[in-house]
Amino acid sequence: MNSSDNLIGKWISVLYRYRKSYASKMLEPYGIVGCQYLFLMTLFKQDGASQEKISDNLKIDKTTTAKAIKKLEDNGYVKRVVDSADKRAYKVFLTQKAQDIMPKIYETMKNWESMVLSDVSEEEYLALEKLLNKMAEKAYGIGNL
C-alpha cells in the first residue's frame, strides 16, 4: 500500500493537535496544560509507575517527561518517591487533587471523541479501531527497528 501524499500521516497529526488543543482549552481552568492530561491518564491506570515507564508508555522522550512530571509536581498533581529498589529512579503517584480531577479529564476526552465521531457509524467505528490498531502495531515494530 502506498500513499503519494502522506494523507494518513497528515490527518493523524491534525487530529492529534486538535485533540490536544481542545484538552488544553477545557482543562486550563484546572491548571492542566499542553500534554499534561496524557501523563495523568497514564498514571491513573498505572499509579506508582517510574518516569521511565511513563515515558515509554506514552512514547514521549525522557526529558519532556521529566519536565512535565516536575510541573505536575509543582502544581500538586503528582508526588515523586525515590524507588527503594533503584535509588536513581522515581516512582510517580497521583495526589488526591489529581484523583479529584480525573473524572473531569476523562469526561473532556470522551466529549471530544463523541463529537469527532458523531457522524461515524458503529460499523465504521469498529473498522477504524481495527485499522488504527493494525497500524499502531506496525508502527511499534518500526520504532524498535
Next chain:
Amino acid sequence: MNSSDNLIGKWISVLYRYRKSYASKMLEPYGIVGCQYLFLMTLFKQDGASQEKISDNLKIDKTTTAKAIKKLEDNGYVKRVVDSADKRAYKVFLTQKAQDIMPKIYETMKNWESMVLSDVSEEEYLALEKLLNKMAEKAYGIGNL
C-alpha cells in the same frame, strides 16, 4: 457514537508520536529534529507563508512555531523576511539547503506510511482516509467553537 475507552484518541496519539519519533531518528543526521519536518513540509507547499499562517495551518501554537522557525533559521533551513505589508509580521522562505533536503524528508515520511500501511488493503485505505477526513472536519469545527 460513543467510546468509553478513548481508544481512537489514544491510537491517534500513539501513531502521532511513533511517526514523530521515526522522523526524528531518520532526519537527525541532517539536523532536523522533533517536529521541524512539519514546518519544512508546510513551507514547501506554501513558501513565503507568514509565521501566523504556518501556526494556523499546523495547529501548533504561536510560541512553539516561533521557536521552531528560529531554530530552523539558525540552522540555515529558512530565512525570515519582514512582510512589507505588515512590518510586525515575518514571511518565511525555505533556503536552498532546505530545498535540497526536501526529497529526503518526503521519502522518510512516505517510507513510514508505507511500512505502517503494509497490511492495509487499498479498500481499507480508502475507508480510513474517508473516516479520518470526516473526523478532522468535525474536530476543526470543535476547535473553532
